[in-house]
Amino acid sequence: xxxxxxxxxDEPLTIGGRTFQxxxxxxxxxxxxxxxxxRAIEASGADVVTVAVRRVNLDRSKESSVLHYLDPKxxxxxxxxxxxxxxxxxxxxxxxxxxxxxxxxVKLEVIGDEETLLPxxxxxxxxxxxxxxxxxxxxxxxxxxxxxxxxxxDAGCAAVMPLASPIGSxxxxxxxxxxxxxxxxxxxxxxxDAGVGTASDACVTMEQGVDGILMNTAIAAxxxxxxxxxxxxxxxxxxxxxxxxxxxPRREVAMPSSPTKGMxx
Amino acid sequence: xxxxxxGEHKQISGGTLLDVLQELELDPRAVVVEHNRxxxxxxxxxxxxVASGDAIEVVHFVGGG
Numbered sequence: 001x002x003x004x005x006x007x008x009x010d011e012p013l014t015i016g017g018r019t020f021q022x023x024x025x026x027x028x029x030x031x032x033x034x035x036x037x038x039r040a041i042e043a044s045g046a047d048v049v050t051v052a053v054r055r056v057n058l059d060r061s062k063e064s065s066v067l068h069y070l071d072p073k074x075x076x077x078x079x080x081x082x083x084x085x086x087x088x089x090x091x092x093x094x095x096x097x098x099x100x101x102x103x104x105x106v107k108l109e110v111i112g113d114e115e116t117l118l119p120x121x122x123x124x125x126x127x128x129x130x131x132x133x134x135x136x137x138x139x140x141x142x143x144x145x146x147x148x149x150x151x152x153x154d155a156g157c158a159a160v161m162p163l164a165s166p167i168g169s170x171x172x173x174x175x176x177x178x179x180x181x182x183x184x185x186x187x188x189x190x191x192x193d194a195g196v197g198t199a200s201d202a203c204v205t206m207e208q209g210v211d212g213i214l215m216n217t218a219i220a221a222x223x224x225x226x227x228x229x230x231x232x233x234x235x236x237x238x239x240x241x242x243x244x245x246x247x248x249p250r251r252e253v254a255m256p257s258s259p260t261k262g263m264x265x
Numbered sequence: 266x267x268x269x270x271x272g273e274h275k276q277i278s279g280g281t282l283l284d285v286l287q288e289l290e291l292d293p294r295a296v297v298v299e300h301n302r303x304x305x306x307x308x309x310x311x312x313x314x315v316a317s318g319d320a321i322e323v324v325h326f327v328g329g330g
Contacts, residue, residue: 027330037328052329055271055322056296058289065295065325082329096324099297099304167330194330216330 010244013212015189016105016137016158020076022046023206024236025191026229027216034069036225041075043229044219050078050107053093072102078139080107085120087127094131105137107161107193107214117167121148125155132156141193144178146185153188160186161193161214164205168217170197173205180208199228199235206239207247266317283311285321296323 013020025048031037041049051066070077079097084090087110094106110127112120119142128138137158142148144162152160162182165171172195173179183190189211196202196215205213213236222228266279270289277288282305286293298305299322305313315321 028328029330031328050330051326053297053324054327056291056325058271058273058275058323066328067295067326077326079326080329095304096297096299096322097326099306100326101307214330 020047023212023240024233025212025214026219028066029216030220038069040219040225040229043226045233047076048078049075050080052080052082053097077102078105078107081109084109085111087123090127091130094136104135107139107141109141119143125151128152128155128157144175146181149182149186153186159189159191161191163194164192165195167194169195170218171195172197172201176208183209199231202232202235203239206236207243209243268315268319268321270321271323279315281311282313282315285315291323296325298323
């Protein structure tokens, strides 16, 4: 497909010394089945794919891990610490994930509240400092709060991931101003993570100038996940292209597009 | 001997962690093992012996966001 983005000069997305082709990253949770998941990942064009660390089910040990369906040579596995409520737990999960032997990147989540799944920023900073010291490339899932984002950058995080809205909510980008401010002030990449519901949300998010977007439920819980993955791919490209193009100024009054001169008497 | 694997009490024959994985029919290349809260790297799995009462965690990657 030809898009205007090819006429625009854009830098590739680089995080922690790794360069990625796509600005859209996708999760692997909540798919109706593994075949739909693999087809959706393909349709999304994402090269970064998140996974979670969990106990092997001993009663069904033949049940293969998600790796059975993903080719680590073609995609970049980004392990998360989802489900962790303390810095200690998140550090433990990150270490286990790294031991799997794929890379030293981790999507760090330290959750502070069960209902909203909003981050515990104190625990997050604590865990980020420890993991950075241990050589991890930390991508920190956080609130859309500038000061926390700055602290995470100071702690050495490779990327900061403010939320669009709560995980799995599909409410879209609730606070574009804050996300824009974070992007403007940080030097490390800003990847919006969580809350996107449909393609327009992805597009609006990318139009804020952020470096990328990560989503899971918006694709996995769509009626047709593969078709939605395709839509998200286009929306991410469109939003990025629109940001690079630079939107027209907003005005409170109309301005005719057609000449006002040359009208008939 | 009685050990706790992934939070469940299990009767196993003992030996090394590699023996335990084999007994559970788990591929050591596909999992990561924690022994009494300490990660054991794959090459060391056949060096670490389990004892009665040990806590073993065997994890892998699953779908997640």
